[in-house]
Amino acid sequence: MIRSSHQPEASARNIVEFCRFARENGIAASVEETLASLEATTVLTSNRPEDLKFGLRSVMCSSKEDWDLFEGCFQAFWEGHVSGTAAERTGHPRESRGSRLGRRDMPSLMSTGWANDPSSEQDGVQAVAGASPHERLTKADFSTLPDTDMAALEQISLRLFRQMSRRLSRRRRSGTSRGLVDLRRTIRRNISRGGEPINLLFRERSPRPHRLVTLLDISGSMSPYSLFLVKFLYALEKHFRHVDTFLFSTSLVEITHLLRGARLQDSLRDLSDLPAGWSGGTSIGGSLREFNQIQRSKLRSSDTLFMILSDGWDTGDPGILAAELATVKRRVRKIIWLNPLLGLEDYQPITGGMSAALPHIDVFASAHNLESLLALEKHL
Amino acid sequence: MGSLQHLPPGVGQSVDVIVSGFERLGYIADRSLATAVFLVTKLRKPMLIEGHAGVGKTELAKALASLLGTRLIRLQCYEGLDVNSAVYEWNYQKQLLAIKIGEGSDETVEEKERHVFSREFLLERPLLQSIQEKDASPVLLIDEIDRADEAFEAFLLELLSDYQITIPELGTVRAKHAPHVLLTSNRSRELSDALRRRCLYQWIDYPSLEKEMKIVRTRLPAIEEKLARQVAKYVHAVRGLNLSKPPGVAETLDCAQALLALGKQRLDGEAIDLTMGSISKSVDDTARIKSATVDKLLVVSDEDLRQPGQ
Numbered sequence A: 001m002i003r004s005s006h007q008p009e010a011s012a013r014n015i016v017e018f019c020r021f022a023r024e025n026g027i028a029a030s031v032e033e034t035l036a037s038l039e040a041t042t043v044l045t046s047n048r049p050e051d052l053k054f055g056l057r058s059v060m061c062s063s064k065e066d067w068d069l070f071e072g073c074f075q076a077f078w079e080g081h082v083s084g085t086a087a088e089r090t091g092h093p094r095e096s097r098g099s100r101l102g103r104r105d106m107p108s109l110m111s112t113g114w115a116n117d118p119s120s121e122q123d124g125v126q127a128v129a130g131a132s133p134h135e136r137l138t139k140a141d142f143s144t145l146p147d148t149d150m151a152a153l154e155q156i157s158l159r160l161f162r163q164m165s166r167r168l169s170r171r172r173r174s175g176t177s178r179g180l181v182d183l184r185r186t187i188r189r190n191i192s193r194g195g196e197p198i199n200l201l202f203r204e205r206s207p208r209p210h211r212l213v214t215l216l217d218i219s220g221s222m223s224p225y226s227l228f229l230v231k232f233l234y235a236l237e238k239h240f241r242h243v244d245t246f247l248f249s250t251s252l253v254e255i256t257h258l259l260r261g262a263r264l265q266d267s268l269r270d271l272s273d274l275p276a277g278w279s280g281g282t283s284i285g286g287s288l289r290e291f292n293q294i295q296r297s298k299l300r301s302s303d304t305l306f307m308i309l310s311d312g313w314d315t316g317d318p319g320i321l322a323a324e325l326a327t328v329k330r331r332v333r334k335i336i337w338l339n340p341l342l343g344l345e346d347y348q349p350i351t352g353g354m355s356a357a358l359p360h361i362d363v364f365a366s367a368h369n370l371e372s373l374l375a376l377e378k379h380l
Numbered sequence B: 001m002g003s004l005q006h007l008p009p010g011v012g013q014s015v016d017v018i019v020s021g022f023e024r025l026g027y028i029a030d031r032s033l034a035t036a037v038f039l040v041t042k043l044r045k046p047m048l049i050e051g052h053a054g055v056g057k058t059e060l061a062k063a064l065a066s067l068l069g070t071r072l073i074r075l076q077c078y079e080g081l082d083v084n085s086a087v088y089e090w091n092y093q094k095q096l097l098a099i100k101i102g103e104g105s106d107e108t109v110e111e112k113e114r115h116v117f118s119r120e121f122l123l124e125r126p127l128l129q130s131i132q133e134k135d136a137s138p139v140l141l142i143d144e145i146d147r148a149d150e151a152f153e154a155f156l157l158e159l160l161s162d163y164q165i166t167i168p169e170l171g172t173v174r175a176k177h178a179p180h181v182l183l184t185s186n187r188s189r190e191l192s193d194a195l196r197r198r199c200l201y202q203w204i205d206y207p208s209l210e211k212e213m214k215i216v217r218t219r220l221p222a223i224e225e226k227l228a229r230q231v232a233k234y235v236h237a238v239r240g241l242n243l244s245k246p247p248g249v250a251e252t253l254d255c256a257q258a259l260l261a262l263g264k265q266r267l268d269g270e271a272i273d274l275t276m277g278s279i280s281k282s283v284d285d286t287a288r289i290k291s292a293t294v295d296k297l298l299v300v301s302d303e304d305l306r307q308p309g310q
Helices: A012-024 A031-043 A049-060 A064-078 A084-089 A118-127 A131-139 A147-175 A183-193 A220-237 A256-260 A264-273 A284-294 A318-331 A352-360 A370-379 B015-024 B031-043 B057-068 B092-104 B109-116 B126-130 B150-162 B193-198 B209-219 B225-239 B249-262 B269-274 B283-309
Strands: A211-217 A242-248 A252-254 A304-309 A334-338 A363-365 B047-051 B072-076 B088-090 B122-124 B139-143 B164-167 B171-174 B180-185 B200-204
Touching: A012 A031, A012 A049, A012 A064, A031 A049, A031 B031, A049 A064, A049 B031, A049 B200, A064 B200, A183 B088, A183 B092, A183 B109, A211 A220, A211 A284, A220 A242, A220 A256, A220 A264, A220 A304, A220 A370, A242 A256, A242 A284, A252 A284, A256 A264, A284 A318, A284 A352, A318 A334, A318 A352, A334 A370, A363 A370, B015 B031, B015 B057, B031 B047, B031 B057, B031 B180, B031 B200, B047 B057, B057 B072, B057 B139, B057 B180, B072 B126, B092 B109, B126 B139, B150 B164, B150 B193, B209 B225, B209 B249, B225 B249, B249 B269
Parallel strands: A211 A242, A211 A304, A304 A334, A334 A363, B047 B180, B047 B200, B072 B139, B139 B180
Antiparallel strands: A242 A252, B088 B122, B164 B171
């Protein structure tokens, strides 16, 4: 498959093969791109070889990720020497996307119980019936729940999250008032009355869901809660228009795309495959700084809710945490901090990180059991 | 595939023509970008341009329009952009007036309706304008598409595949000359795959030092080479500082222009302070530039000054 000649010979056959090669190496080029590539080579008649490369690049790529992969692919195919990056990726389309997050052979923190057999989901539906266990479970702290109740709780939570999600989307629709007068339809309706606008018609204000950005702490101290919080986020993803979700402990990993799966089980399996290099303490401040530097264009002060799910045990400098939180605060509508420890009776938010963060937080709520998660609905 | 359209003589003949044409217009494009633009004119596909803020994405559309000698039609996207402000709207005031005036006439309701929903009462917005050009393909710049919402993106997809717009009251308007479409995005939101697929793609990075110097000197012919080099180096160093809003080429030009206006011959600590506003756009960034690196930036610049002088 690899050409040995240095001069690219842009025969139709070679172009088609190159497109296939690029596809195998993770560039999202479909048949449509192949056809466009062929067309491009017929119009690129100059004999400068780089024109062919640049031309094919703009035709075949459709994102920055593709753009970065292209150079290696092109060299590997046309110039005969397989560069390290392209060679590694052969046969593993797109896999490398995730691997920059960390090394593949690192143990995966999230593997424990996250990628459950989907069949358990089916069995559980019948198992949970009756109000009293339901009530007991929604109030139980995730971390102290016996394993035997786990499956039942998951079922309840899925159902309740789904209901909440549906309720949220409905609430928005009925809540909209009469918007602007729709002049176009008004005129049309009133032409027979000489254009006098007697019956006004309104343009319904289109629902304007919030944008939700969530940072979820997955350090060791949070692990009893993480699974439920991820499920909670998965349910929210369904009704917010823009949801951006990140995991953090010492650094930040975006998982937005993983939560978009049609089935929760698939999303969880993808998550458990995420390589994780999490060790050492939590650096909330550092993760926030990383967020501010790279991701803050995702924030729009008009409609963004910013949610942090963390217990506030920060090994970093509380000053950094406060400063970065203040930066976020200027660009969002509301900061919600969910802290599972609030569920403990004698808990006081006096740890260094937590007390530094408190002045910047709009809603400080607990997230230790189902009930507290569902209570959040009023803030969303 | 689709038939290639006629272009003004000379333009679109080859990539070289585009490179030299842009240079004549004061737009410094590298070969990669010129090749992509060439393909835009030849394959009649829209092009999606991504890159940091201030690397000349919008400028490219202006340069292309003057190179082709056609009109530039610009649509600035924003959140909540709807069909009324992007495609067309009826001139309601005029319609109401016309109905009033026609009150006494014997026209039937149907005739009146046909009258007030005729071209005369149509306000053309950028997208409709772009497919109505009579003589040549205009350049349509859809700026910051990532700010518009998904619904609009979906509408755009339809327009970009057929270059036609249907107005219920009037019928379908089909483009005689399909526009050259350039879309820009700052990646504040992920665009749909379908839209990406339809477009050629171009990533514009910050220019190299040499290229940035060339841009400064092309745009500001009055500047001395030494100063241009210093400014370019300074901005390059600042970009390495992890600022929340790194300066683009536009900022480099602002800074150089400010120095010229202040009558500075060289960039020193004082000059950096004076022109801070052209480079840094937030308090935090200003602090970061001032604290961490003023010395480092200047050392680099001074060394560099001595070398070519010897």
